[in-house]
Structure formats: structure tokens, C-alpha cells
Amino acid sequence: GRGYLGVKISYDYERNVLGIESCEATVHSSEQRIELLSKYQKDLCDNTKYKATSTIVDSETNFQKLFYQTFNFHSSSFLLCSLHACGSLSCSLLYHFVKNSSVQAIANVACCYHLLEEKYIANPFTNYYNETDPCSFPLSHRLIEEKTKLGRNARMLAVQSFERNKADQTLNAGLWYRALMQVILIEIYGLTTNLQDIKLGKLTKRSLTFEEYVWKALNKLKLDKTKITSNVINNYWIRYESYHRQLHTFIQLKVLFSGLIEMMILLDRLVFLQESVPTASSYLVALFDPIKSPRRWCLISLK
Structure with missing residues (x-):
């Protein structure tokens, strides 16, 4: 990322911090950010021991x-810290902690569970499946013995936040708009196949009305807007309004399971560390307010 956490740790605790980012443009952006901050906090550039490099982290x-290449001196003891490590990156860091004696500690806040590669289920995009390949779930012997599988839908659900949904009921407006828009796409535009591949993005971000949403969606999909009018759109809203509460209830019931699935993934990782490095002290710690940061759990292990 742009080094938010790395710069903070380096400056506050006077530690050498190496930020690893796969995208060179993001590394450049992080350097620009430090320069900008130094205008308001003049000793930041002089005192920070944070540096960034561009590479992909793998096994x-x-x-x-x-x-050594970055700081020009050797170190034999590392803490791997990640906020937030996307998809399989979290598991790559765990493997390094297990196999690399120089990695003495890890603090990992994960995200993007939907991008994990499972051992006992085919990738839905490539239909590829091989039990012998490295995977991100399961990692622990217990779940491997039971050939535990989740599937992409369950992993997508794991990134949802029950607490945030409960606190902000407007979060589901986009799903309702999208569902009603799909009815229009089927009935007026005759789109009946591959509807799951239609990507509309966050069109509801600025509190649009449903009519505004429809016009923006049609523009994005490059569909003929003369086939529909404001009155027709309003009639769809009236016709299906009674289903709104049903959809909301269904979504709330689904989100109830989000924490359960996330915890299954995280406990699998915790047990993996306990199995692989039994002498280490390993914990799952709730670090953040789940409303502000849905990925609140940090996996910590110290050799």
C-alpha cells in the first residue's frame, strides 16, 4: 500500500520498516505522501526509517x-506486519513465519477472503482443481483431514460486516436497486443469460434515487434509453416495492453468518500456526471497532 502503517511505526518507534508493494506506481505515491507530510511535520523525512520497494511477495x-538491498545493512530478525493483506498474501506470510527462522513475529490483519484459493474446490473462473497445489484454505491438519470446503459464495459472505450493516441500514440500498434493475434488464431489454456478469459498480454511492440509478446503469451498459421512460421506471418501483422488506430481511439473515465463516478461516490459520510452530505464542486479537473497520481481527504470533 501507500505506507500508512509503516511510516507511523517507523516514526513513532524509530524502527527500520520496509514496505513491500507489488505496484511501482503505489510505491511512488507513498514517497510523494511522505514528502507532502514533511511540509507539515518537518522532522518526518529526516527521522523516519521507512523505505518502500516494489516486488511480489510469494513463497x-x-x-x-x-x-539489505534497501537499507544497505543486514538484519537477521523480522516482524511481518500487514494491514490489510489481500487474499492469499496473508497465507504466504504465514508460510514465511513457519519456514523462515529470521521471521520472529507476525501481525496479520487479512481481507478479501473471496480471492483465496481452496484446496478441495475448483476455481470458479478457471474450473481448475488440484489437491496437491499450494492453497489458502484449509491450512490446518484438522480441516485438511475432513476435506473442508467453503466455496466462493461463502467466502464472499465472509467479507461482509454484520455490525456495519446493523449500524447503517442504507448499505443494502444498492442491492435493492440492483435487483430491481435486473428485472428491467430482463423484461424490457430481453437480457436473460449471463446476468451475473453484468457489473454496475457503486452507482448508489451518492444517494441516488432509483430513477437516477437506472439512467446511470443504462449509460454504463450502453443500452438504448429510448426503450424506457420515467413513468415506466416509477411503475416498476411501485410494482415491486412490497418485496423490498423481504430482500432486506434475507440479506440480514445472510450477514448473520458472515462472522462465523470469517472466524472459521481465521481459526484455521491460528491452528495452523500452533501445529507448525508449537513453541510460538499465537493469538487472535480484536484490534478495531468493527463498524469502522470490518476486518477487526489480527493474527499475532511470536517465536
């Missing part, structure tokens, strides 16, 4: 080499 990444 072959040599952190000692990267550190």
Missing part, C-alpha cells in the same frame, strides 16, 4: 536480501 521471497 520464494527473500526478506533478508530485500532488506
